[in-house]
Amino acid sequence: MFTLHPQLQADTTLIKKLEVSQVLLARDSRYPWVILVPEVENAVELHLLETDTYRTVSDEIRFVADRLYQHFQPQKINIGALGNMVPQLHIHIVARWQTDEAWPGPIWGVGEAKPYPDQEIMAKTEDFRNILK
Amino acid sequence: MFTLHPQLQADTTLIKKLEVSQVLLARDSRYPWVILVPEVENAVELHLLETDTYRTVSDEIRFVADRLYQHFQPQKINIGALGNMVPQLHIHIVARWQTDEAWPGPIWGVGEAKPYPDQEIMAKTEDFRNILK
Structure with a gap:
């Protein structure tokens, strides 16, 4: 049975499920x-x-990348399947700007995460649910 | 007309062409x-x-990843489409080991490239041509 890796569970919230x-x-x-x-x-x-x-x-990668691109209009979409630290297969899709902290490098392993405040996380997840409709 | 970005031209050798x-x-x-x-x-x-x-x-990404995986038997394949520095669309496919310089981080922007010696580059490219047959 599929279960989400505990590290991914700790580091994310569920926006939605696609076919796979x-x-x-x-x-x-x-x-x-x-x-x-x-x-x-x-x-x-x-x-x-x-x-x-x-x-x-x-196709799901393309769908998500396209929706993020249309909504946020970033300078670049970054897509990465790394998995060197968390082995469970996962694919990152990230909107990037020249002004962001890690630009022009990749985001992984750079600086410290700035978590959304607890009182915003549900609303923020709902925002992404709408963006990815 | 398609032409390869000068930076990619400088940093790579052509192994082969696939359909796209x-x-x-x-x-x-x-x-x-x-x-x-x-x-x-x-x-x-x-x-x-x-x-x-x-x-x-x-499908071409999958083909290349699979051949590298079968041949090198690495601990992980990393796949990345970043393009923050070289805008022309390109997808990295890299075999990774716990013993490599950048592990467990991504390889991009880490340390200095160690170019293959000039006298080996053609033979090395031919090796990859065989691996990707």
Whole structure:
């Protein structure tokens, strides 16, 4: 049975579910940062997904990237499947600006997360639910 | 007309062409590091490719990741579409180990590239041509 990795559970809130993936909001207000987690038990590597699942996940990545791009109009979308620290397969989709803290480098491992305040996190998640409709 | 960005031209050698993408070897011997560049004029964002092209490129990413994974048997494959520095759309596919210089962080912007020696670069490119057959 699929269960979300405890680290991802701690670091995100659930925006919605797509056909294959959970769409999670990273608890870091420095960037509009969404994480896709395909609900496939023991999946670690993107390329090892079954062909149909891989294609659906690819389409889900595109869908999320497109919605973030349209809504936030960032200078760049960054997409990354790393998983060196949290092995459960997950794909980062992040809106980037020249003014953000990590630009032009990648965001991972840079500085400290700035969590959304507790009293805002549900409203913020709902915002993303609307953006990703 | 599509032309490869001068920075990518300087930093890579051409391994082969797939249906849509050029497959390039990064001139950095620290990692088995391949870069896919879809031959689509003015493409910057992965998600803005036409649907058919997007799906073909997704399959090409999977193909390259799979071949690197089978051949090098790394601890992890990292896939990234960033483009914050070089705007031309390109997708990094990198084999990673716990013993490599950047682990567990991303490779981009970490340390200095260690170019393959000039007398080895053609043979190395040919090695990757065989790996990606």
